[in-house]
Amino acid sequence: ILNVEQSPQSLHVQEGDSTNFTCSFPSSNFYALHWYRWETAKSPEALFVMTLNGDEKKKGRISATLNTKEGYSYLYIKGSQPEDSATYLCAFTPVRAGGTSYGKLTFGQGTILTVHP
Amino acid sequence: KAGVTQTPRYLIKTRGQQVTLSCSPISGHRSVSWYQQTPGQGLQFLFEYFSETQRNKGNFPGRFSGRQFSNSRSEMNVSTLELGDSALYLCASSPRTSPPAVLYNEQFFGPGTRLTVL
Numbered sequence: 567i568l569n570v571e572q573s574p575q576s577l578h579v580q581e582g583d584s585t586n587f588t589c590s591f592p593s594s595n596f597y598a599l600h601w602y603r604w605e606t607a608k609s610p611e612a613l614f615v616m617t618l619n620g621d622e623k624k625k626g627r628i629s630a631t632l633n634t635k636e637g638y639s640y641l642y643i644k645g646s647q648p649e650d651s652a653t654y655l656c657a658f659t660p661v662r663a664g665g666t667s668y669g670k671l672t673f674g675q676g677t678i679l680t681v682h683p
Numbered sequence: 684k685a686g687v688t689q690t691p692r693y694l695i696k697t698r699g700q701q702v703t704l705s706c707s708p709i710s711g712h713r714s715v716s717w718y719q720q721t722p723g724q725g726l727q728f729l730f731e732y733f734s735e736t737q738r739n740k741g742n743f744p745g746r747f748s749g750r751q752f753s754n755s756r757s758e759m760n761v762s763t764l765e766l767g768d769s770a771l772y773l774c775a776s777s778p779r780t781s782p783p784a785v786l787y788n789e790q791f792f793g794p795g796t797r798l799t800v801l
């Protein structure tokens with residue numbers, strides 16, 4: 567059974583604050599770690615796909631790091647804005663037996679971020 | 684490019700009925716995965732189809748089934764609906780070409796179908 571854990575479950579910050587969330591995943595059989603942003607009434611939007619230990623990705627004010635050896639990833643938001651309010655999900659893809667991995671993402675429960683003006 | 688589309692967006696059914704949901708992937712994507720989202724369980728993987736074949740399956744009862752057509756469009760069916768099947772059902776398409784090549788399993792989601800079972 568694969569467990570992907572995210573913390574905190576929810577977060578309230580003021581506009582301009584910087585914040586970060588944690589995603590922990592099994593460190594064995596790692597293939598890829600995904601971050602999604604999911605706004606209410608919209609489709610989950612892919613933020614990053616991370617595959618290599620030490621990976622750092624950045625998209626505007628949002629960045630993420632990856633540690634596959636210890637099984638965690640951090641998502642950072644610098645200078646939060648009200649439009650950043652959403653649920654942030656991480657998802658894990660393991661390597662399947664035979665060396666291939668496809669189709670299935672195992673999601674964490676998500677971190678609900680609310681940014682107050 | 685048009686995104687992933689799902690129909691219908693909302694559906695109300697009663698216990699014991701069956702339901703069919705539809706998903707049209709992004710043009711050129713050949714893999715379609717289905718997920719169920721409930722408040723208590725989060726997003727749970729149902730199954731994945733590629734080239735009209737089910738390639739991967741989650742831990743759901745046999746009442747949940749799916750298929751994929753030659754144009755990559757996919758349907759999922761739930762028979763003998765139960766109250767606990769009330770959920771948001773999301774499909775996602777992937778630009779996966781052919782096994783075993785995988786583009787890091789990157790998936791693009793549709794807006795979902797909200798199913799309510801009364």
